[in-house]
Amino acid sequence: MGFSTDAIHAGQAPDPQTGAVVLPLVQSTTFAQEAPGQPKKYEYGRTGNPTREALEANIAALEQGRYGFAFASGMAATAAVCHLLRPGDHVIATANLYGGTYRYFEQVMRQFGLSFSYADTSNLEAIEDQLRPSTRMLFVETPTNPLLILSDIRALAGFCRENGLLLVVDNTFLSPYFQRPLTLGADIVIHSSTKYIGGHSDIIGGLVVVREAMLAEQLAFYQNAAGAVPSPYDCWLTLRSVKTLALRMRQHDANARTIATFLHGHPAVRKVYYPGLKNHPQYRLARRQQKDPAGRPGFGGMISLELENEEKARLFLSRLRIFTLAESLGAVESLVCHPATMTHASIPPAEREKIGLSDSLVRLSIGIEDVEDLLEDLRQALDGL
Numbered sequence: 222m223g224f225s226t227d228a229i230h231a232g233q234a235p236d237p238q239t240g241a242v243v244l245p246l247v248q249s250t251t252f253a254q255e256a257p258g259q260p261k262k263y264e265y266g267r268t269g270n271p272t273r274e275a276l277e278a279n280i281a282a283l284e285q286g287r288y289g290f291a292f293a294s295g296m297a298a299t300a301a302v303c304h305l306l307r308p309g310d311h312v313i314a315t316a317n318l319y320g321g322t323y324r325y326f327e328q329v330m331r332q333f334g335l336s337f338s339y340a341d342t343s344n345l346e347a348i349e350d351q352l353r354p355s356t357r358m359l360f361v362e363t364p365t366n367p368l369l370i371l372s373d374i375r376a377l378a379g380f381c382r383e384n385g386l387l388l389v390v391d392n393t394f395l396s397p398y399f400q401r402p403l404t405l406g407a408d409i410v411i412h413s414s415t416k417y418i419g420g421h422s423d424i425i426g427g428l429v430v431v432r433e434a435m436l437a438e439q440l441a442f443y444q445n446a447a448g449a450v451p452s453p454y455d456c457w458l459t460l461r462s463v464k465t466l467a468l469r470m471r472q473h474d475a476n477a478r479t480i481a482t483f484l485h486g487h488p489a490v491r492k493v494y495y496p497g498l499k500n501h502p503q504y505r506l507a508r509r510q511q512k513d514p515a516g517r518p519g520f521g522g523m524i525s526l527e528l529e530n531e532e533k534a535r536l537f538l539s540r541l542r543i544f545t546l547a548e549s550l551g552a553v554e555s556l557v558c559h560p561a562t563m564t565h566a567s568i569p570p571a572e573r574e575k576i577g578l579s580d581s582l583v584r585l586s587i588g589i590e591d592v593e594d595l596l597e598d599l600r601q602a603l604d605g606l
């Protein structure tokens with residue numbers, strides 16, 4: 222099936238009892254059993270729920286995996302994946318990670334005997350330098366948040382196979398519409414479905430997809446045992462969002478291309494980070510790796526820009542009218558944020574400096590409004606800076 226057909230139908234056949242075309246929302250926390258210890262299919266809502274199961278089947282189809290798991294947030298999804306590890310295990314992660322993931326690794330998982338190293342995962346040699354006998358996992362964000370650095374998933378998958386590592390890819394920034402890491406050799410895909418998959422700034426959620434039955438078994442066990450599951454209503458709402466994912470992603474991408482070109486030519490902007498610009502150092506990799514289901518390159522809706530200094534960055538933020546100053550990304554409305562004091566504030570300043578995340582950096586999440594209005598908003602906020 223094509224991507225949009227799967228997005229609309231996978232996991233959601235019409236209800237056999239009523240014929241309802243829209244998947245019923247099953248809120249029930251428990252399910253009647255035919256005899257003691259003999260449930261029909263479901264027993265208890267934390268362990269399994271038909272609405273959640275539909276979302277899990279749906280995301281598995283879109284990522285071309287076999288098993289999907291839904292969680293209460295993107296961080297809960299990351300936590301589930303970390304629980305595949307054991308004390309003493311070592312993880313190599315992308316240096317420029319989402320701040321909350323870094324905080325979880327450093328302030329939570331370290332206490333349980335795991336260790337983490339950070340590397341520029343766009344460079345295989347930098348990863349090799351961090352490899353230890355205890356390394357079990359390579360955890361990659363591509364493109365990264367907020368500097369939009371890409372890692373070559375296919376090359377990393379080869380490296381992980383040779384060295385017996387699990388390759389985990391956080392695919393939040395592109396959604397399966399523009400990137401399907403399992404098809405490039407990754408073992409595990411993570412999403413903060415709060416972002417493009419949810420797409421309307423009204424659901425916090427996380428998803429994990431795998432192909433291997435062994436990994437699926439462990440994740441299913443953990444999902445039930447730890448219990449960070451989403452509500453059936455959030456699953457239902459997420460399924461509704463996914464039906465328009467393809468349309469939304471196409472518009473995010475089209476708007477972002479136009480805006481990145483405009484920003485690139487503006488004298489107040491020192492640097493633009495967008496993989497769809499020809500001067501992005503990984504433009505060729507972006508074209509090869511980030512593709513819509515028909516094979517056309519796609520770059521997504523995230524752009525970061527460097528202004529002259531922090532004062533100008535703050536002035537720019539205060540002048541914007543359509544772009545809302547807020548954390549998060551990937552929704553229909555355009556958002557703007559100042560990573561150093563917002564999304565990435567949990568990364569110590571020295572670490573931020575090391576990865577090139579400056580105080581004058583601004584991140585834009587380009588929505589699907591009329592692009593002329595977004596351009597005009599940016600123009601009036603930048604002019605005279």
Ligand SMILES: Cc1ncc(COP(=O)(O)O)c(C=O)c1O
Pocket residue numbers: 294295296297319321322362366391393394412413414415425426427549
């Ligand atoms: C790339 C990335 N991964 C994971 C997360 C965490 O997701 P959540 O906020 O849904 O817990 C975020 C949140 O901003 C993110 O940007």
